[in-house]
Amino acid sequence: MAELQRPTLCCCRKVLTVPGNKSCEGGRGLARCRPVDVASASNFHSFKLRHFHLDLHLNFAVKRMTGWQVLELTPVQPGVQSLILDTHPSLLIHSVDCKVPGASGAPDVFLSLTYRIEPFTDYGSSLNISLPAAVIRPHRAFRVTIRYTTTDGPAIWWLDAELTCGQTRPLVFTQGHSVCNRSFFPCFDTPAVKSTYSATVRVPEGVTVLMSASRSAYSKQDRVFQFSMEYPVPAYLVALVAGDLQHADIGPRSRVWAEPCILTCAVSKLGGSVERWLNVAEGLFGPYVWGRYDIVFLPPSFPIVAMENPCLTFIISSILESQEFLLIDVIHEIAHGWFGNAVTNATWEEMWLSEGLATYAQRRITTEAYGDSFTCLETVFRLDALHRQMRLLGDNNPVSKLQAKFEPGLEFERWLNGCGPPLCEPDLSAGRALTGPVQHLCDLWGVDAPDPQVISTFDLSSWSTFQTVLFLDRLLDRSPLPQEVMSLLSSCYSALLDGMNAEVQIRWLQIVVRNSFYPDLPRVRSFLHKHTSRMYTVPLYEDLCGGVMKCFAVEVFYQTQARLHPNLRRTLQQILFQSSALNTSTAPSLLATPPSAPSSPTDPPANGTIALRDVNVSA
Ligand SMILES: [Zn+2]
Helix, strand or coil, rough: HHHHHHHCCCCCCCCCEEEEEEECCCCCCCCCHHHHHHHHHHHHHHHHEEEEEEEEEECCCCCCEEEEEEEEEHHHHHHHCCEEEEEECCEEEEEEEEEEEHHHHHHCCCEEEEEEEEECCCEEEEEEEECCCCCCCCCCEEEEEEEEEECCCCCCCEEEECCCCCCCCCCEEECCCCCCCCHCCCCCCCCCCCCCCEEEEEECCCEEEEEECCCCEEEEECEEEEEEEEEEEEHHHEEEEEEECEEEEEEEEEEEEHHHHHHHHHHHHHHCHHHHHHHHHHHHHHHCCCCEEEEECCCCCCCCCCECCEEEEEEEEHHHCCCHHHHHHHHHHHHCCEECCCCCCCCHHHHHHHHHHHHHHHHHHHHHHCCCCHHHHHHHHHHHHHHHHHHHHHHCCHCCCCCCCCCCCCCHHHHHHCCCCCCCCCCCCCHHHHHHHHHHHHHHCCCCCHHHHHHHCCHHHHHHHHHHHHHHHHHHHHCCHHHHHHHHHHHHHHHHCCCCHHHHHHHHHHHHHCCCHEEEEEHHHHHHHCCHHHHHHHHHHHHHHCCCCCCHHHHHHHHHHCCCCCHHHHHHHHHHHHCCCCCCCCCCCCCCCCCHHHCCCCCCCCCCCCHHHHEECCC
């Protein structure tokens, strides 16, 4: 378990918290939870949810959403006496009303309903609404209106202006996956229940609102945005972002949204490509059913890399400087348009189906668009990451199973339920032209320092990002390295890698830290001053604290904390102080953090089990 103190950069940035530590799912789609994590699981089969509507006012000054939700429900079973929805302690219910259409010309019936909120899990509550037996009948539709206010629950990320790219206006976004949207609106928080939805969102002047919807309209006079999603979606795919956002069209059905300061860059990186990828995907899997495929770039505080919100992929702006990762991540989100969004797993335990099939589809698309070699190269370094994670998790760790439960005896019982890496691996020899030089260079960097003249024949500046990443990952796996090897590595590559993208730099700097190579420490400092996203800061801080550089980490943290989102700040505080005599309560005074400890998606599970909240799936 000691190695677990040094998690590597997750291959897919889908962070999985395992008991007592953090690690990654290794791209294997290990998202899972207990079905009991969904309070509404006990009754959602009793209803057909046809549609729901949100009417919300966004108040940036007090970081609050206030309004109401209308659910259109039809009981499908007799004797239904209550409606149980998932909600969250950060969501304050004001009232619950019911409207039942009158039968045979009788007037509609309006009733105020009683309800109670009960603790359910450490990250959610159960909203139990009593239904009037006298008027609720099977197959007879009725409406429930819930008036509520919600603040800073796990789904809702309020960013002060200084945390945005432009640093001029505040921004708010939601992130529903996995079971966070219960803090956005009361819901059946399970992928099993899909419905259409609509929304009315009122915002201050100058704020643009986007949602994962197929249609939108804006009334400038009333500063009201209207949205409609005409295709059924599960609750976790309902998403909203509001801030200083502008757009540019990049194809016949696609536009890029971003803060003005990064819009030009975003368009230049994606222009022309997205429609090409959509066309390739349609050729493989059939028509794209969602109409629009837009992309919104979010500030570095976005907690994951990307999220497949229908019609509107959310993606972190930090990825813009890493072209190949941007390409892969967008293609992956496109693939979810077929796998995960159009066809959805029934339970949270089966999220591996969504991720697994989307990853398969993503590689089919890249094979068509960029060839076998490129796809195999990408797969090789993901596979390396998978094995790295398996080593970190240890043999027979239950989180390495694809699915926790399955009928035994079946043909692929061991494949599905066995621990460890996959039983068989794909033939990636088609990528040898790209992976061969990487492996050759890795071999030359053996135990001893190699001949610099031989090394100089390998021109890393001509390599693709994925090749360089594969090379550095493999060096990282061998760390600690002899000091003379580190010195030579630094003299050969450090300055060159400094000019490369963040995905390359983070790996080199992890090597620097894990080898306690002080001459390159200023590069670590400048990187942490520049990058404020979770995916780049957390791995470096964990490595710094796992080694002998904790004082340096604390110093850099104090210098940069004002530019970190409170949730990330809290995570880094835990990394910095949890394993020392200090802890967050006795640590030197830090910037105030909100008292919503249960809302952090990276807090370790209190009971030592793996819960859905701990699986932070990017996509
Ligand atoms: Zn995905």
